[in-house]
Amino acid sequence: MAHPCHLGIDLRQLRYTFAMLTRAVVASGLDSRVRALVALALAGLLCACASGPEKLDLASVPALQSGERVFQAYEVPHLVQTPELLAMDQEMLDFVDRYTGQWGSERQRLMSLHRSIRGSGMLDLDYDPFADGTGQDAFYRGTANCLSYAHMFVAMARESGLDASYQWVEMRPQWTRMGERVAVRLHVNVRVKLRSGQEYMADIDPLEPRDIADTRILSDHEAAALYHNNVAMDALAEGDVESAWLQAIRALQMAPKMSHLWVNLGAIYRHAGQHADAESTYLRALQINGQDRSAMNNLVVLYQLEGREAEQAYWEDRVRRHRERNPFYHTWRGDKAGESGDLAEALVHYEKALSLRPEDSRMLYAVGLLHFQLKHYEIADDYISQAIEGAHLMTDKETYRLQLRAVREEQLAGS
Numbered sequence: 297m298a299h300p301c302h303l304g305i306d307l308r309q310l311r312y313t314f315a316m317l318t319r320a321v322v323a324s325g326l327d328s329r330v331r332a333l334v335a336l337a338l339a340g341l342l343c344a345c346a347s348g349p350e351k352l353d354l355a356s357v358p359a360l361q362s363g364e365r366v367f368q369a370y371e372v373p374h375l376v377q378t379p380e381l382l383a384m385d386q387e388m389l390d391f392v393d394r395y396t397g398q399w400g401s402e403r404q405r406l407m408s409l410h411r412s413i414r415g416s417g418m419l420d421l422d423y424d425p426f427a428d429g430t431g432q433d434a435f436y437r438g439t440a441n442c443l444s445y446a447h448m449f450v451a452m453a454r455e456s457g458l459d460a461s462y463q464w465v466e467m468r469p470q471w472t473r474m475g476e477r478v479a480v481r482l483h484v485n486v487r488v489k490l491r492s493g494q495e496y497m498a499d500i501d502p503l504e505p506r507d508i509a510d511t512r513i514l515s516d517h518e519a520a521a522l523y524h525n526n527v528a529m530d531a532l533a534e535g536d537v538e539s540a541w542l543q544a545i546r547a548l549q550m551a552p553k554m555s556h557l558w559v560n561l562g563a564i565y566r567h568a569g570q571h572a573d574a575e576s577t578y579l580r581a582l583q584i585n586g587q588d589r590s591a592m593n594n595l596v597v598l599y600q601l602e603g604r605e606a607e608q609a610y611w612e613d614r615v616r617r618h619r620e621r622n623p624f625y626h627t628w629r630g631d632k633a634g635e636s637g638d639l640a641e642a643l644v645h646y647e648k649a650l651s652l653r654p655e656d657s658r659m660l661y662a663v664g665l666l667h668f669q670l671k672h673y674e675i676a677d678d679y680i681s682q683a684i685e686g687a688h689l690m691t692d693k694e695t696y697r698l699q700l701r702a703v704r705e706e707q708l709a710g711s
Contacts, residue, residue, distance in 0.1 A: 352552040358565065358573040360541040367538065369545050376546040378520050381430045382451040388435055389455065391419070396456040402490045405456050410498055413449065421445070423501050428526050442484045443522055445500035449486045450519075453498070462514035463487040463497065467507050468624045482556075484522065487513065495688050505658060505692055509624050521551035525560060532564055540564050555585035559594060574598070589618060623652035623659070630662075639669055657686035661696055668699070673707035 357369035384392075395412035396405040412418045424439035431448035434440035440448065446462050453460035465483040485499035514522075528543035544561045551557060558581035565574040575598060581591040592615050599608035619625050630645030643666045650659045664679030680703060684696045 352549050354545075354549075357545060357548075358570065358576070360538065360565075360568055361570065362538050362541075362568065365538075367541060372542055372545045372549065376524070376542050378524070378546070378550070379430050381447045381520055381523060382454075382516070383430065383432060384451050384455065385432065388432065388452070391435075392452050392455045402458060402492075403494070406453070406458055406488055406490075406496060406498075409449075409452060409456055409458075413452075414500075421448075421500065428523070428530075440500055442500060443519070443526065446484050446486050446519065447523075449498050453486065453488055459489045459491075460498075461487050461489075462516070462519040464512050464514050464518075465503065465508055466510045467503065468509045468627065484514070484519070487511075494690050496691075497689060505689075505695070506662070508658070515551075518551040518554065521547040521549075521554060521557065523547075524550070525557055528564070529560060532567060537564060537568050541568070553584055555581040555588040556590060558584065559588065559590045562591075562594065571598075587618060589615065592618065621652065623649040623656070626652070627659070627662070630666075634666075639666060642666055643670065655686060657683045657688075657692065657696075660686060661692075661699070664703075665699065668703050668706070671706075671710075673703055673710070676703045677707070 354369040354372070359369070360367040391412070392409070395408050395418070399405070400408070413421050419435070420438065421434065422439045423441070423445075425441050427434065427437060427439040427441045427444055429437070429440075429444045429447075431444065431451045434444040434448045450460045450462060463485050465485055467483060483503060485497050485502075488496045488498060490496075524543045524547035528540045528547060531537075531543060532540035541561075541564050544557065544564055547557050548554075548561065558577050562574040562577035562581070565571070565577060575595070578591045578594050578598075581588050585591075592611055596608055596611045596615060599605075599611065626645045626649035630642040630649065633639075633645060634642035643663070646659065646663050646666060650656065650663050653659055660679050661683035664676045664683060667673075667679060668676035677700065680696055680700045684693055684700065687693045687696060
């Protein structure tokens, strides 16, 4: 069952998940045959294109044709405003002062703030996957999804003197038994870094560490872009293509390097019947991020429905090769082997995954754990020790240390 705070991408159908971060978008069908040549010409360059422009060139964005009206991208700044997502009023300032008051250590202030937000009898904030909005909205409503919670927590943590940032969390993807990935799951929480170097995550709906594929810090502008993206996808789900397009362009103005925003914009063009613009937008997503699986999948489906067999075959091959280079595909295969009781086979797959991400502390830990289960105690000790050294979060370090203690106890008992 898909987590409600995640983006799910189905390869065969278009569906939307009202979630904290982004919604599922799969588009289909194109009219332009000429674009096929562009797709094939660009294909060899996509992996080399690792970054997009610093600012969005509005003139390069196709207009939206809605009925008799044409919307131009240069109109968007005058039509769509960004709310003050991190704004706090006096009641919120008093709340922060009451529960942190600039007293105690950084860690004490962080823990006190977290308890005051989630604790019964205090703010008692509840999780609601539909509760988008600003930090103030979450505070007064008493409910939040992962993104609105992040707005509120970042604002309050900074007010209490903490180094708080938005954090993008990508979940480990899932595949079918045929090896076809069916979902990319994304999530937003808050990372707080103390002056001691310790890092903590604040999350209204915490995830299992083993389910996290990757994380990175988001700028405030990127977090605002995600707000507009969510509004855009909600509007598209309601059939309001004009509002969806306006919000999507506003999102891209704030974060033009986020490739999945371009994929979602492509879906909006598809719904507007602008098939060639949808295709070019998916290709633009791949120029920014040559590994964007969602954009590839969209192109496969579009070309299939158009009967454009050469282009479809090309992108299907790209998808297969991308899968084989994806370490999480190999961890998925390892999990399946482990579930069937074949730990040796599971280890083969996890070692392949680790070879693709050799510095990943969670993969180091997983390989160490498999060696422990296979009673290779010295090897397990080495891998788990490396995982401890490479881990950033204190919760991960503590988990790994407990397991390392168990490994050494078993080793002593067998010696």
